[in-house]
Amino acid sequence: MMTPLIITAAVDGAETMREHNPNVPYTPEEIAQEAVRCREAGASMVHVHGREDDGTPTQARDVFEQILNKIRERSDILVQFSTGGAVWMSVEERIEALDLRPDMATLTTGTVNFGEDVFMNSLPMIRQIAERLQEFDITPEIEIFDTGMVDTAMRLVKEGLLEEPLHFDFVLGVPGGMGGRPENLEFLVDMIPEGSTWSVAGIGRHELPLAYKAIDMGGHVRVGLEDNIFVEKGVLAKGSWELVEKVVEYAEEQGREIATPEVAKEILGVG
Ligand code: KMH
Numbered sequence: 214m215m216t217p218l219i220i221t222a223a224v225d226g227a228e229t230m231r232e233h234n235p236n237v238p239y240t241p242e243e244i245a246q247e248a249v250r251c252r253e254a255g256a257s258m259v260h261v262h263g264r265e266d267d268g269t270p271t272q273a274r275d276v277f278e279q280i281l282n283k284i285r286e287r288s289d290i291l292v293q294f295s296t297g298g299a300v301w302m303s304v305e306e307r308i309e310a311l312d313l314r315p316d317m318a319t320l321t322t323g324t325v326n327f328g329e330d331v332f333m334n335s336l337p338m339i340r341q342i343a344e345r346l347q348e349f350d351i352t353p354e355i356e357i358f359d360t361g362m363v364d365t366a367m368r369l370v371k372e373g374l375l376e377e378p379l380h381f382d383f384v385l386g387v388p389g390g391m392g393g394r395p396e397n398l399e400f401l402v403d404m405i406p407e408g409s410t411w412s413v414a415g416i417g418r419h420e421l422p423l424a425y426k427a428i429d430m431g432g433h434v435r436v437g438l439e440d441n442i443f444v445e446k447g448v449l450a451k452g453s454w455e456l457v458e459k460v461v462e463y464a465e466e467q468g469r470e471i472a473t474p475e476v477a478k479e480i481l482g483v484g
């Protein structure tokens with residue numbers, strides 16, 4: 214019997230704009246509504262970035278406070294803050310909302326080319342984020358865009374900045390990062406220490422095929438408009454909830470149980 218499936222909905226991100234898909238939420242109210250819909254569809258966690266009302270990415274504490282409060286007022290879905298923000302942001306900006314103590318927050322353990330840009334995460338920056346996560350007792354989701362980032366995560370374990378068991382999210386298919394081929398996922402899963410948990414976030418057309426593969430392999434899944442705007446070739450998703458529905462449908466066909474937020478907390482050691 215496989216572990217119940219944790220589905221994380223990445224509802225907004227920093228790069229997907231309404232010009233790409235008109236259903237991407239911007240305001241805290243819209244983000245909270247989308248989180249509720251994703252929970253109803255079967256997600257147990259929501260991964261959020263802040264946005265100004267016009268869609269400009271922000272990591273401002275007051276924006277995250279509104280998002281967190283609005284979600285918690287109406288849903289038991291676990292809330293994961295991005296500490297990645299957008300490529301131009303300083304590390305201080307990226308971590309300014311963590312004292313709000315979300316259930317989880319991301320930690321990318323290396324620098325990666327990100328399309329035409331660079332998503333910068335030097336070792337001192339990674340340590341600064343990890344220290345803040347420890348200070349507020351927030352469970353990290355270690356974001357892996359390439360293999361060396363797993364090694365760096367293990368280095369942080371040695372330094373006492375991360376504690377096993379670890380939870381990894383393999384982000385595959387970013388132009389400049391590790392590609393979305395299924396064998397890449399197998400390779401990464403083999404690399405991580407026994408007892409770790411993992412999920413996959415396939416980018417663009419890789420999203421659903423990798424999600425289905427992860428379900429077969431006993432891993433967990435992240436889907437949503439941050440990573441992919443289409444529900445099928447040429448058809449825009451009506452929201453991240455529609456991508457969550459696709460994943461639930463596949464999991465049910467395979468007889469894989471879906472985790473509630475309570476169960477997800479236990480699996481991930483949150484709280
Ligand atoms: N927006 C990307 C540059 C995260 O959320 O932690 C970084 C990102 C990762 O989305």
Ligand code: ZN
Pocket residue numbers: 223226227260262295297439
């Ligand atoms: Zn993100």
